[in-house]
Each structure stands twice: as C-alpha cells, then as structure tokens.
Amino acid sequence: DAKTTQPNSMESNEEEPVHLPCNHSTISGTDYIHWYRQLPSQGPEYVIHGLTSNVNNRMASLAIAEDRKSSTLILHRATLRDAAVYYCILRPLRTSGTYKYIFGTGTRLKVLA
Amino acid sequence: GAGVSQSPRYKVAKRGQDVALRCDPISGHVSLFWYQQALGQGPEFLTYFQNEAQLDKSGLPSDRFFAERPEGSVSTLKIQRTQQEDSAVYLCASSLTSGYQETQYFGPGTRLLVL
Numbered sequence: 001d002a003k004t005t006q007p008n009s010m011e012s013n014e015e016e017p018v019h020l021p022c023n024h025s026t027i028s029g030t031d032y033i034h035w036y037r038q039l040p041s042q043g044p045e046y047v048i049h050g051l052t053s054n055v056n057n058r059m060a061s062l063a064i065a066e067d068r069k070s071s072t073l074i075l076h077r078a079t080l081r082d083a084a085v086y087y088c089i090l091r092p093l094r095t096s097g098t099y100k101y102i103f104g105t106g107t108r109l110k111v112l113a
Numbered sequence: 114g115a116g117v118s119q120s121p122r123y124k125v126a127k128r129g130q131d132v133a134l135r136c137d138p139i140s141g142h143v144s145l146f147w148y149q150q151a152l153g154q155g156p157e158f159l160t161y162f163q164n165e166a167q168l169d170k171s172g173l174p175s176d177r178f179f180a181e182r183p184e185g186s187v188s189t190l191k192i193q194r195t196q197q198e199d200s201a202v203y204l205c206a207s208s209l210t211s212g213y214q215e216t217q218y219f220g221p222g223t224r225l226l227v228l
Contacts, residue, residue, distance in 0.1 A: 034216070043117070043204050043219030044156065087155060093213055098169040100146060101217065103155030 001083045002026040004088045009108040019075040022088030027068050030093035033066055034101070035062065035073050037084040044087065044103075047073065083111045115139065117220035119205050125226045126195045134190045134223045138207030145188050146217060147180055148204040156204050162188060163211050195227045 005023040011041040012018040024033070032051050036044040048055055048062045050071075055062040061074040075082055091099065118137045126132050138145050145165055147156040148156035149172075159178065161169040173180070177196075182188040192199055202224050206217040 032214070041221070043206070043222050045219065046216045049214075049216065084154075091213070098158075098161045098171075099144075099208075099211060099213065099215065100158040100161060100169070100172075101148075101156070102158070103148075104152075105155050 002028060002031060002050045002090050002092070004090060004104055006086070006088055006104060006107045007048075008105065009110065010077075011110045011112060013112050014080060015077050018075040018078045018082070018109065018111075019069065020075075020086050020109065022072070023070045024088070024090055025069045027090060028092065029068075029099050032091040033062065033064060033068075033071050036087045036089065036101075036103075037082075038087070038106070039081075039084045047086070049091070059098070078109075078111045080111050080113060083109055085109070117205055117207055117218050119203075119220040119223050121223060122221065123224050123226075125228065127228055128197060129194050131191065131193045132195055132225065134192075134203050134225070136188045136190070136205030136220060138186065138188070138205070138208075139156075140186075141207050142207035142218075143185075144208040144211045144215070144217075145182055146206040146208075147190050148206065149174075150202040150204055150222070152201075159190070159203075165187045170187055175213070192225075195225075197227050200225055 034049040035047040085106040116190040141166040147159040156194040158172040202222040
C-alpha cells in the first residue's frame with residue numbers, strides 16, 4: 001500500500017486558518033485520501049475524504065493536488081477544540097482483502113489561544 | 114444516535130492475567146475492526162469481522178490474542194496471559210458495510226495497563 005508523509009507537529013493561532021499537508025507520491029489512481037483526527041483520550045474521528053476533486057464539508061476542506069501526489073486538509077478557523085492528531089490515510093481499491101486503515105504517526109496540531 | 118461503545122474504559126491487569134475487552138458497534142453495522150494503539154503511535158490493525166465471520170486476523174500479534182463476534186453484533190477481544198508489552202489502547206471501529214467507500218466509526222477505546 002502507498003504511504004503518506006506528514007509533519008510531526010504544527011501550531012496555529014485560534015480563529016486562524018490551518019493548512020495540514022500530506023505527501024503521497026506513490027498514490028495510485030484508485031486510492032481514496034481519507035483524513036481522521038484523534039482528540040485527546042478519544043478514538044479517531046472521520047473528518048473528510050476525496051479522490052480527485054476538492055471536497056468541502058462542515059468540518060473542513062480537502063484540497064487535492066492535480067497530480068494527486070499531495071493533499072492539504074484545511075480548517076478554516078481553528079478553535080481550541082481542533083487540537084488533535086490529524087491522520088492522512090490512503091484507501092486503496094481492493095479486489096480482495098480487508099478495508100483496514102493503515103495509520104501513520106500523524107500531525108499533532110496545537111492551537112494557541 | 115448511539116456511537117460505538119467500549120468497556121471497560123480502563124483496565125489494570127497483573128502480568129499473566131487474562132482480560133476481556135468488549136465492543137458494542139453501531140446497530141446494523143456489518144463490519145467491525147479492532148486496532149491497537151501504543152503510546153505516541155497511530156492505531157495498528159488487529160482483526161476484522163464481517164458479521165460473525167472473522168475474515169482477517171493478520172494483525173493479531175500472538176496466539177494469546179483472540180477475538181470473537183458470535184452473533185454478528187457485540188465483539189470481545191480476549192488477551193490471555195497478559196504481558197507488559199500488551200499495554201496499549203485497544204480501539205474498536207465499525208462500518209455499515211465492507212465497501213470501498215465506507216468510513217469507520219471508532220469507539221473511545223479501552224486503555225489496558227499491564228503491571
């Protein structure tokens with residue numbers, strides 16, 4: 001399975017936008033890009049996913065590069081509640097096997113008041 | 114609606130004890146996953162059920178780990194003769210189907226500490 005690379009940590013000021021990058025240079029054409037976040041002492045929480053086009057939902061936006069070798073999760077106005085570890089995960093199309101997630105170590109986002 | 118629940122939330126065991134961790138998935142969800150998360154790391158896959166069938170147990174670290182889902186809903190992860198290296202958070206996740214586009218809903222986890 002293709003791997004992702006994320007910065008270990010990032011900081012943002014409250015109420016400012018945050019851009020969380022993810023590199024996935026070996027992505028294949030049918031790999032979905034999923035983002036999850038994990039708040040302290042909680043299980044991972046789905047944020048957003050996409051294939052080729054940029055995606056928006058109530059939590060965030062996902063910007064996918066034209067060559068799909070990188071993507072960026074955008075939080076439009078960071079709040080203290082957004083402090084979490086953010087995971088970028090590739091979801092390959094399988095003809096057999098399990099649709100398990102393969103997590104990396106993610107990006108720890110700190111939001112400053 | 115109700116999400117995925119896990120119990121107990123915290124478990125302290127003495128080395129060598131057996132433990133059982135319970136997962137209640139979202140009602141009607143076909144797929145159920147168990148993950149193990151060591152401190153400071155991302156979750157790692159342990160095993161997968163589709164209804165009552167355990168289709169993938171490739172991530173179970175040893176034969177001391179055993180999981181079941183006998184009626185296709187509640188699942189139990191059992192660890193026999195616990196070791197200190199088993200200390201971790203055990204996460205359960207469920208999804209509506211086993212399909213390509215399905216996302217997984219995670220429970221809060223059970224934090225296991227083996228002394």
